[in-house]
Amino acid sequence: MQLISTFENTVFLEIAVSMLEKEGINKENIFAVPLDNRMEERKVFDTLHRSDGISLIDIGMALATAFSVVGASVGFKLAWGPIYWGLIGAIVGFMLGFAIRLFTEIVLKKKRRLLKGKQAEVVLIIDCAVEKSELVENILWNHFALGVAKVK
Structure with missing residues (x-):
């Protein structure tokens, strides 16, 4: 056996x-x-056939909602009106949130992976x-x- x-x-x-x-x-x-450790860097962006379960747009969607509400509220007093300023706020909020999430995934989590130093497993038969x-x-x-x- x-x-x-x-x-x-x-x-x-x-x-x-x-x-x-x-x-x-x-x-x-x-x-x-x-088992050998992975030598190549992990990919940040997912493909159709591979996904790591990490969403890059979660913070972007939350900030887009918040900025669009603020933009629409302020837009009543501005020249273009609340609809345009709400859309502008949504775009700016999404781009800001996406940039924040991309920065945390590429820079901060890479440092954590390097500091952690996780070793590969051993198969015992x-x-x-x-x-x-x-x-x-x-x-x-x-x-x-x-x-x-x-x-x-």
Whole structure:
């Protein structure tokens, strides 16, 4: 039976492997594969086939609403009237909100990703007897495995 699990690249992985060796699993039956980190930059703009779930227009829409209300209110006293000034306020508010969101995604979140230094995961494959599968699974879960799967 094979047990496949994923771990973050931490000391808990090393402890889990040493516990497995103490329980009688040979080194030849333990296979660890570190995954590579992403080398290319993430794309800011989504495509039709890929979306990261981050909206760039949420702040823009809120500011467009607020600026259009203020523009329409002030527009009663200005030459072009409330409709034109409301539309101008909406466009200015949207562009300002979009610029703010784009700045936070490109500059600030990039710095956070670099400072965080998240390492890639490690896939651990253990080949063991069926009798030891429960013990091996408990050891993996107790040492903070991200996920465990059994293959007979």
